[in-house]
Structure formats: C-alpha cells, structure tokens
Amino acid sequence: MPGATMPAAVYVGDGRIEVQQLDVPEPAAGEVLVEVSHCGICGTDLHLVLQQYARPGSVLGHEWAGTVVATGAGVTGWAVGERIVAGPRGGCGDCYACRRDRPSVCRSRARGDMLGGRGAYCRYVTVDAARLLRLPDTLSTRAAALSEPTAIALHTISLSGVAPGDRVLVTGGGPVGLLTTAVLGAQGVADVTVSEPSAVRRAQALTVGARRAIEPTVLERAAIGQPVAEPYDVIFECSGVAAAAERALDQLDEAGTFVFVGTGHDWPRVNHNRAIIFEMTILGAYNYNADGFAGAVALLDSGRLPLDALIAPIDVGLDALGVTMERLSRAEIAGKVMVRPTVEGG
Ligand SMILES: [Zn+2]
Ligand SMILES: [Zn+2]
Missing domain, CATH: 3.90.180.10 (Medium-chain alcohol dehydrogenases, catalytic domain)
Structure with missing residues (x-):
C-alpha cells in the first residue's frame, strides 16, 4: 500500500x-x-x-x-x-x-x-x-x-514452582494479578487469595477464580522472626507498589517463594534477615517460557480461562x-x- x-x-x-x-x-x-x-x-x-x-x-x-x-x-x-x-x-x-x-x-x-x-x-x-x-x-x-500477558502468567507460574495444594497470595488485582489468578485456577491451584484496595477489582478477582479477595490493610505485620498467623506458601507480587510488596513479604511462610511480577516507580525494602532465617526464595519473572506463546494460545483456546471476566x-x-x-x-x-x-x- x-x-x-x-x-x-x-x-x-x-x-x-x-x-x-x-x-x-x-x-x-x-x-x-x-x-x-x-x-x-x-x-x-x-x-x-x-x-x-x-x-x-x-x-x-x-x-x-x-x-x-x-x-x-x-x-x-x-x-x-x-x-x-x-x-x-x-x-x-x-x-x-x-x-x-x-x-x-x-x-x-x-x-x-x-x-x-x-x-x-x-x-x-x-x-x-x-x-x-x-x-x-x-x-x-x-x-x-x-496471548502475550497469558504467556507472561504461564512463565511467572512455572518459574515459581507452585503446586496445586499450595496456599497462594496474589497482591494487586489489576490485569496482571487477575490473569495470574485465572491461570493458577486453570492449572488446578485452588487456594488463591487476592489482596487489592479497589472494590471493583476485588469483585473481579472473585469472578476470575480467587477463593478470597481482601483489602491489603487486613494483612498483618509480622513480628521479628515469626511467621504471621496464616502465612502463604507462594506469593505473586503483581501490584508494583513498594508498600504492598513489603507487606506481602511479611506473609510468606518458611521455605516459601516470593515472585516479583509488577514493576513500579519506588523500590520496596526487603528485610534480608527475614529472607535468610525463613530461607525464602525471592525471584523476578519478566517474560515468557521458550514455547510460551504456543502455550498461551492453547490455554486461551481451551475454554479453561474466564475470558469474559478477564x-x-x-x-x-x-x-x-x-x-x-x-x-x-x-x-x-x-x-x-x-x-x-x-x-x-x-
Ligand atoms: Zn504487557
Ligand atoms: Zn542468548
């Protein structure tokens, strides 16, 4: 042309x-x-x-x-x-x-x-x-x-090593958090809590398969060296907000895995002492698995994702x-x- x-x-x-x-x-x-x-x-x-x-x-x-x-x-x-x-x-x-x-x-x-x-x-x-x-x-x-954000969610989840029986927290109920939640559900991870300040997004989190949607303020501060009362095995930090990431790190169980997914302007402070004594795995997830787009297209086509809600x-x-x-x-x-x-x- x-x-x-x-x-x-x-x-x-x-x-x-x-x-x-x-x-x-x-x-x-x-x-x-x-x-x-x-x-x-x-x-x-x-x-x-x-x-x-x-x-x-x-x-x-x-x-x-x-x-x-x-x-x-x-x-x-x-x-x-x-x-x-x-x-x-x-x-x-x-x-x-x-x-x-x-x-x-x-x-x-x-x-x-x-x-x-x-x-x-x-x-x-x-x-x-x-x-x-x-x-x-x-x-x-x-x-x-x-396809592209679904390929990212698949990659994030595969890097985390999450297993179906794990107790999972997703912080941030924006498009990334919702898609991560939905893909977790499609992979049989049923116990997913989404933490999100916006009521609209909390409601949507339940629609895409979260078991619970909570306000971030209910997440307790951890005492030094102690897990919170109800810790999580795997946490996907999808908000990119420093304060949310810091509070989320408090929620991780011993030997748990914390994944940074959401980028943001300000950087969170990571308590390295807590990371050490809990033997946390802290990792970043950015792009795709080697065959990520094919997997994403297949998953989108499978009917196992709530596309109308996503x-x-x-x-x-x-x-x-x-x-x-x-x-x-x-x-x-x-x-x-x-x-x-x-x-x-x-
Ligand atoms: Zn993108
Ligand atoms: Zn290379």
Whole structure:
C-alpha cells in the first residue's frame, strides 16, 4: 500500500497521546503486514506514558492479534487472511540465559523496543514471519490479543514452582494479578487469595477464580522472626507498589517463594534477615517460557480461562487510549481493556 496512511496513537510527550496519520509500513523481505484487530493496554504502557518514560513520537502497544494482509518477498507458508499473533524473537542460543532455556532474557535480545519502537496502537504493523503463530478457528482474534500477558502468567507460574495444594497470595488485582489468578485456577491451584484496595477489582478477582479477595490493610505485620498467623506458601507480587510488596513479604511462610511480577516507580525494602532465617526464595519473572506463546494460545483456546471476566467488556478506539490509561491508573476499570485501531470520536 505505497503512500497509504493509517491512524495511530502516538506518544507526543508530557504524558499525552494523540491520534496521528502515519504511513502504512511496507513489509520488508521475510516480513508480513498485519492488520491489527485488538491491542490490550498493559501496565507497562501506563508507566511509559503516564510516567513519561516513552520516547516522544513512538507508538506503544505490544499485546495484540490481527490478520495478515500482505506478505513481503520470500515469505512462504503464510497467506493473506490468516489470523495470527506474533511471538518473541528467538534467543542467541549461546548466552547463559539461552543455555538455561530462558531465551526471553537472552543477553542479545532487542532492548528498549517498547520505548521507541512501532507498537500496535495503530491499524497496521509489520512483523517477521518467523515470529508468527496461527490462531485456531475456535479462538477469537480479540481473545487472542491476551496471548502475550497469558504467556507472561504461564512463565511467572512455572518459574515459581507452585503446586496445586499450595496456599497462594496474589497482591494487586489489576490485569496482571487477575490473569495470574485465572491461570493458577486453570492449572488446578485452588487456594488463591487476592489482596487489592479497589472494590471493583476485588469483585473481579472473585469472578476470575480467587477463593478470597481482601483489602491489603487486613494483612498483618509480622513480628521479628515469626511467621504471621496464616502465612502463604507462594506469593505473586503483581501490584508494583513498594508498600504492598513489603507487606506481602511479611506473609510468606518458611521455605516459601516470593515472585516479583509488577514493576513500579519506588523500590520496596526487603528485610534480608527475614529472607535468610525463613530461607525464602525471592525471584523476578519478566517474560515468557521458550514455547510460551504456543502455550498461551492453547490455554486461551481451551475454554479453561474466564475470558469474559478477564477482558473489560467495552473496547476503546485509539482516540480514547489516553483517557482510558488514566482511568486504569486510578483502578476504575477491572480487567484488560482492548484497543481497536479505529477513531471513534466523541
Ligand atoms: Zn504487557
Ligand atoms: Zn542468548
């Protein structure tokens, strides 16, 4: 489509997003052009925009699914009209992370993609055909836009080593916490408590399968060297809030596992003495298992996730992205908001 333009939500600086007309990209050799169907709003996008980390002129959005509309030179095995998601680039195969089958933290991976790259808050994106995964007929393209965060939840859970009988705490009932809770449920982990200050999000946590949803204030402070009265075996810290992480660390049982999932502006203080005498495992989870997107697509297609509760019911156009990000940052919306690459007006 030489010379054609498309609407895109462009970060223009000062925490603001504006819809602009950009050139439709041309697929290079080995690439396909994809029409974006839906792109989810991620907490990372909120940080990049509202805390102004993004580079002005960039288009964000990395949780998307769409349809192939053109193929570049040399692309075989893919046809116009096929519905797809794009997995991550492979690792170098050689660094420490790759040798441990963790290519998503490969030392040579492309960094800073989201800071200034061309994301999917726009009508068309180009993508390397080697990254494509075909969607099953039974999975909607809209639901498939959850593939990336679902791959993250699968990775987080597999790194944690959680077992079905474990007593689990998820701190933060935003999109990441809710998806983690739902994927835990799909894997047979039934005893999940979600701690979350927003009443809307607590209600949603119960809908996606949490056994309990509590206000963070009810979590007790631990006495020095003592477990709390009802400690947890595995804790997923999904809020990214320093105070929440510090209180969550108090809830961990001896030999328990604590996973940092949510990123945040301020850093929590970790009581290393408590970590030592409890022999805590404290780890970070960032990206995906080596086959993470295939697993995510299969799980989304399995019917074992409460998709209607995980995805916010009303999709928004590109022109409502900025205001929706502000609403999400105030925890006014429960679930993942999907952006359509259209301009709705109003
Ligand atoms: Zn994301
Ligand atoms: Zn590597």
